[in-house]
Amino acid sequence: MQEEKDKKALPPIARRPRGFNDIRVDVLANSQSIISAIMTTYKAWGFEPLETGAMEYSDCLGKFLPDDDRPNAGVFSLQDDDDQWMSLRYDLTAPLARFVAEHWDSLPKPFRRSAAGPVWRNEKPGPGRYREFWQCDADTVGSARPEADAEIIAMGGAALEAAGIGNADYCMKVSNRKLLDGLLQEVGVNVDDISSRLVIMRAIDKLDRLGETGVTDLLGAGRKDPSGDFTHGANLNPSQIDKILAFTRTRRDSRAATLDALSVVIGGNILGNEALEELAKIDATLTSLGVKSSNAEFDPAIVRGLEYYTGTVFETDYLRETKDENGRSVRFGSIGSGGRYDDLVMRFRRERVPATGYSIGVSRLMAALECAGNKPIAPEGPVIILCLDNDYIANYFKMAQELRAGGIAAEVYLGASGMKAQMKYADRRAAPLVVIEGSNEREKGTITLKDLKLGARLAQSIEDNSAWRAERPAQKEVARTDLVAEVNAMLAANK
């Protein structure tokens, strides 16, 4: 009892829930610029921005309804005061389906929507995996044409390049669910047996990581991983497995060649032919949009784990080899993915509403850019006006207002420490320069401007600290009346 009371008296330990990140100004500046580059591209291709709320009624989000046993499995859920379950959205596609179904009659069709925002998943976080993260999506709802898929694919590449990914560093890998369904029919697997179809899809999805031997195990009896964990397999026989593996090897260096190879394997099948026709149209559209095979290729080994895709599927591979801080090479998962989901809106309305879309994971994209050595944006802080003389603080505020009126971000130091500490503060705030007015300057009607960025550059050759300080480099005494003009000149000189 007593102990419990003592525990209660302790203050809470400041800590952040795992999987949720604090984002400081340097990272924030970069993610905002990436998001804006992507959204600008989406807009240029005719996609209208739409923002929806963070929560949806759980039954609108899909199959993951909270139940009594695990009300929060996968999603964050809570019960509203009218007892309805609500959940934080786990992607931007499900809210789109809800919105479209709700407003179908008043929407222009096809409806082309872009969206950027955070999504939440109640899962175990890992490196590069968070419980809150941003996605940038674009979707075309109400067009069944393969050209709609092609356009999304081409635009996805354009968006990535706008965000800073090099043209040679990514490849959109495109396939079609119907290819696999056709193949499974031919091989004698019951396609309507959803669970075995899913096991097979997930097995193929792991090709890049586990290789053909691992996937062979997963398609057969099952696989035991090095840690001793056992994964049940699809229990196919060796000849079925061979045919599936042969199918996954039909990728060629050009889209046309892959189509030829595929038609040999799957051509006789009705679903397979449908898929081939769609892919051929996608190829033609990509070609007319100027998208090379090196940036968008057909790869039948791409299946994607998600159940809701009905046709075209694609994901974006980041190609550049990257190393972590220990020099080990890092494998990035896809930095974006998408596909056609013709049945998602059908949950709300009886009619089938074909839709296709693409989603970019912002933090993963940032990690890729960072590993590739892209120079991050260094955010710039305000001009700091030192407060050397409390009796004259009014003067400092006046200077700040003059600078702001001149379009320059400025701030008066409001702490209580000495000059050295104030310089340190300005340094930490990434201030481009500081304004100094002590009694020396005031008596002369001048101010001293110190260029922190130039100083930083000069400091690289510093050998003797006291001499360095005596020299007072990178600073300049100017007339008080020229404050705004001189600050502007110094800022311009540093661009």
Added chain:
RNA sequence: GCAGUGGUAGUUCAGUAGGUUAGAGCGCCAGUUUGUGGAGCUGGAUGUCGGUGGUUCGAGCCCACCCCACUGUACCA
């Protein structure tokens, strides 16, 4: 979820066969005769040694359970 590894200052780590007041680098804070950040000088602060219980005269070190982190694996609509 399953398996392996680990948990000592803000951080990276050291801690010798269980023995007195638990250490180092970096970082942080303050001062350095009106004046100057990023590599000067001087001084300073900081740890429920992940938690709880146990063994012991004595536990950072040994034992049990729990928590958390990392790695692999599964799931990821």
